[in-house]
Amino acid sequence: MRQVIEESLSKMTDGDVRAIAVYLKTLAPKPTYTPDVTSDFKQASTAPGADTYLNRCVACHRPDGQGQPGAIPPLAGNGAVLAKGPETVIRVILGGLDAKGEYAAMPAVGVGMSDAEIAAVTNYVRQTFGNQAPPTAEPGQVATLRAETQTMLAGNAPCETVKDSTLADALKAADAAGQLKDLKAEQMLPRVATLLPAVRQAAPQADSASLVNGLTATYCQAADRNAAGLDWPTAIGTFAGVVYGQLKNPSRVEK
Template sequence: MTRSDRVASVVGLAAIALLACLPTRSLAQDQPAQVQPSADLIARGKYLTDMGDCVACHAAPGYPKFAGGQYMQMPFGDISTPNITPDKETGIGNYTDAQFIRLMQRGIMPDGSRIYPAMPYPWYAKVPKADLLAIKAYLFTLKPVHAARLPNKIWFPFTIRPAIALWDAFFVPGEEFKPDPSKSDEINRGAYIVEGLEHCGTCHNHWNLLGNTAIAGNVEGGAITRWYAPNLRNDDLTGIGRFSVDDLVSFFKYGHSKSMGTVAGPMSETIDESTMKLTDSDLHAISVYLKSLPVVAAYTPTDGRYRPDAMAAGRQVYLSHCASCHQDNGQGVSERIPALDGNGMVQAAGSQDVVRVVLGGLEARGPYGLMPGVGAAMSDKEIASVSNYVRQAWSNRAPANTTTLLVSLLRKDTHTLLNGSRPDGCPALAENDLAKVLDDSSNGIGALLQQTTEANLLQNANTIISKVRAVAPQIKREDLVNGLAIAYCPIVEKEPGLQESQRIWQLTHFADRVYVQLTTNGAY
């Protein structure tokens, strides 16, 4: 395993973790303080909990929110995420304020043992105690859930936790965040969020294994769980230099912006569960802070890396599989299909994101349509070739570092609705307004969806959209496109006589038709 793979495995999971390794119950003898928190404190705690993205790790499928149940894959085994509801037997109901703070800031459990840094406590070490206690106050208002922690599956000698103390001594900050008096209040607020609860560096630091320290490379880009978190420094080519503060605010709030395109990978969950719940002023502070950081380039631009015949091969794949949407010039379609020329993901130092999007596709988001997992029908060589082509075509000058081995590894890891690689079958439709519409037999929409085949797909998709709009006009366009695709998946799976490639095509065709119909009508 390469250094990048080790970093990716360790840190990607930490990037969406909060409280990831809390013990299943307190072993301390002292009792929690019996002080009723105020409504304002609880509200602030909820906001800070959203900022920390707690629920991303502590809400496994089939578990209530904050009840844990996920396994975090590490190079040395799998770590389970615990229950952080106030259940006294299996949760954190017996934690005192002091125990909670020590765990959050130092990674030390009530019994004195140390947790693995899959939980980003090196970042929470900078969070003031008052904010941590607000989080605790909110968590203690949750309904207690009796859910015992699943056993860790860690290999020897990594089960020897005292060794973590040495790592902590080098890579965990020794003090809480202190404002820089030479900076504005807004920049200091952004710094506190980025360097604290949002723990951006767990993904975006270059040397992720070096914790929350200056030598880790502050948000200069880094590998995470076989994705690549791009450079957030103010470099025009390899970072965010060409994007405005407003571009960044829109991206953090909605997961897309006109200049930056749409989000992909683990950042999607961070936006959905965290940044979109923050106030505009905090999003602005984050963006202003990032723009204030000194310029650091993630790589030196490399022209002429390819032989002409290699570039020609990549271009041919692009023209065959990509240009019909993204255009021959890589400009896409404004606020419909993201541009690839100048795209931050395409120009990142690592090519993992490009490969995974080609393999797995993208859900619709905001005005941007769904992208099918075109790579499911492409060879590893074709994907490597087109990835390297788009990273050096037009004005792009990213390293041509995609190999067939990388594509092969990522293909094994990429299972999405849109590429047909679903070991666990079709995903379940969330309990939302669309689910209620489809379950209501009186409107006939669910029955019409069940009857939809390739032969009547265009007509039925148009009728379904019209009917849904009539009874539930509040449903956003992206939720209709993604939700109807999920609902249609098991119907296509059961249709007899279809090969897997035909099922993928029919599902994608249906979702695309839904998007086109909504876009034509100007509906959001």
């Protein structure tokens, strides 16, 4: 979803989604990453999982797995990708991730993928871009973790709440819930473009991640889930991406 990050698109297909973004700081030693190994995406394109990476991940994480500086973390050398087991990567694909720091939220792209696809792409990213983690993910393991992974972004857990009282008050004063109630996919960009400045003005202390997560939680609570014209995980992931895009590259929308 580079378009969402850079151009604040208001529409998205299932293939235009953000892929694996991992924010965990784990596993101090990283002996399974060899930065001197050149990752030739064309040569790796026949490996199991490469087609899924191409369709689901490459727009954001790029062919070299380096991500987007300041927006999407790299997969190359990522501590969670290089972990002994593939569980963290699988859970992130299945459940997505809230925005954190200056990084964008990640949609729960795995909701629309088969267990076999998730296992294959997990092994692919753990063995490509100089990564040399054990390719041990299996469809049965994915099925087990799918049943256990419940998040707002995946649409199988309750909507999150806005814990920052100042931000919650700002969202209420801007009637964010009312403005997001019947939102269609093509209305996301103009609606967010007009709503966001009012929220930022009323809650100037809120950082990017808080604004993305707060507006996304409000959208989750208020939205008619059939209005967007997309399946729900894609709709809420798209919305989070549009908010992030507007924060980083505001669009002028005529009133």
